[in-house]
Amino acid sequence: MEDADLIKQAIESTKKARVLGTDKLGYVGAALISDKNNVFTGVSLDCYCGIGFCAEHSAIAEMVKNGETRIRKIVAATFDGTVLPPCGRCRELMFQLNKENLDTGVIVSKDKKAKLRELLPYPWQERIDVSF
Ligand SMILES: [Zn+2]
Secondary structure (H helix, E strand, O other): OOHHHHHHHHHHOOHHHHOOOOOOEEEEEEEEEEOOOOEEEEEEEEOHHHOEEOHHHHHHHHHHHOOOOOEEEEEEEEOOOOEEOOOHHHHHHHHHHOHHHHHOEEEEEOOEEEEHHHHOOOOHHHOOOOOO
16 A cells, blocks of 8 residues: 555544544544554544543554554544654554564655654663563
């Protein structure tokens, strides 16, 4: 799947949430393609009192619900088309989900992609003995 198609799916995932009429729900959408070529999408929830989560989190939860943890490529974009790099928490989530996700292609802008290992260069887990 081309990067532009995955970006379109991320934007499209926000459409139904946007009908609800608040920027708190679905301001950002995410789409990922797994190593089994399945596409999963999600939207952000940004509520008062610090409650909510990023769009990547809900797309990843949808993937895990379907028994997968390995992400081939992922993108997040606002409802109006701005591609966003993942926040630090999302980068860490992808890594903790499956260490092979260090090779995940992360679309960070409309014309640039990076490997997760480039966005998370010094994993703390390599310094101590932990397993996920
Ligand atoms: Zn995030």
